[in-house]
Amino acid sequence: MVLGKNEVWQKKSIIWDFAISNLKIKYRSSVLGFVWSFLEPLLLLSVLYLVFTNIFESTIEHFPLYLLLGLITWNMFVNGTKLSIDSVVARGPLLQQIHIPNEIPAISSAITSLLMISLEMIVFGIFLIAFEFVPPYTIIILPLVVFVNFFLVLGISLPLSLLNVKFRDTQFIWSVILQAGFFLNPIFYKIEILPQEIQSILAFSPMVHILNISRDVALYGILPTVENVVLVIGMTFLIFGIGFIIFKKLSPKIIEEL
Numbered sequence: 001m002v003l004g005k006n007e008v009w010q011k012k013s014i015i016w017d018f019a020i021s022n023l024k025i026k027y028r029s030s031v032l033g034f035v036w037s038f039l040e041p042l043l044l045l046s047v048l049y050l051v052f053t054n055i056f057e058s059t060i061e062h063f064p065l066y067l068l069l070g071l072i073t074w075n076m077f078v079n080g081t082k083l084s085i086d087s088v089v090a091r092g093p094l095l096q097q098i099h100i101p102n103e104i105p106a107i108s109s110a111i112t113s114l115l116m117i118s119l120e121m122i123v124f125g126i127f128l129i130a131f132e133f134v135p136p137y138t139i140i141i142l143p144l145v146v147f148v149n150f151f152l153v154l155g156i157s158l159p160l161s162l163l164n165v166k167f168r169d170t171q172f173i174w175s176v177i178l179q180a181g182f183f184l185n186p187i188f189y190k191i192e193i194l195p196q197e198i199q200s201i202l203a204f205s206p207m208v209h210i211l212n213i214s215r216d217v218a219l220y221g222i223l224p225t226v227e228n229v230v231l232v233i234g235m236t237f238l239i240f241g242i243g244f245i246i247f248k249k250l251s252p253k254i255i256e257e258l
Contacts, residue, residue, distance in 0.1 A: 014100060018091070018108030022083055023115060042123055044071060048188060060190060062219050068127055070187035072120045073214050076149055077207060078178050080113030084157030085164050085171045088251075102251040103244075106161045110154040117146060136221030145214045148236050152206050155240030158247035162254050186211055206235040 048067055060066050087105035094100070128135060164170040185207055191199055202208045209232040216222035224232075 015104055015108045015111065018105060019111040019115060022087075022109055022112040040075075062131075062133065065124075065127060065131060065133060065219055066215055067188055068124055069215055069218055070185075070211055072117060072124060073145075073149065073211055074182065074185060074187050074207075075120065076113050076117040076146070077153055079116050080110045080150075080153035081157050081160065081174065082171075082178070083112055084109035084153070085160045085174055087157075088161040088165055089168075103158060103247060106157045106247075107154065110150060110157055113153055114146070114150055133219075135218055138217040138221050138223055141217040141223070142214060145210055145217065148206075148233060149210050151240045152210070152236045155236065155243040158243040162247060162250055165254050181207070204235065206232050206239065209235075 048071070084106045087109045088102070091105040127133075160170060160174060184202065185205070191202060191208060191212070194202070209228065213224045213228070213232065216224065
């Protein structure tokens, strides 16, 4: 049965419960628990900062903050899609027993990534203080960029969660794609260093624009152009729309196979 938007909204308490449950499960076997939400980006930044400042000479202004914000933004995409890809399989028995919208597991996983980036932004704030950096007023745009990232995560997660039901290798293939994406996206470098041909291809990646805009507004006081805003929002919601349509069309049949 295909359920409408109102029914999804009516089940918002379940979405929230699933989102919190995902967070608890992620750190369930950890001694430090939620503390890892702070330690993980901090440790990863420290390693990458030592590598890229001692081995490679970076001319990027405010490089430590540039790197940290790139990691945090990319981690939201990684965490959201990796949690969502297994969400339907993990919640399969519940979906078959209880009358809830099929998209709730993927939505809740995307919300979990939103909760995680909220914690990681606290780390970013600590680094702003540590480096005595006063962000420009344009940083108020940053939550909107995170919001766009959320819909990108969800648009990709919905069809992936179904594909993983049919082909369980999907989650492993996606992990490899994410590893490649870490180097293809301008996380620790600026996209201008890449050959023009590659830049032209990456111009169609919403994630590239989300990374660039997040650093521009948070570190350099640069507002995105109207054309850039229209482009990134258009691409993101096109991906979201296609992913949602695919999910709504195929989910009833595929979930029966769980």
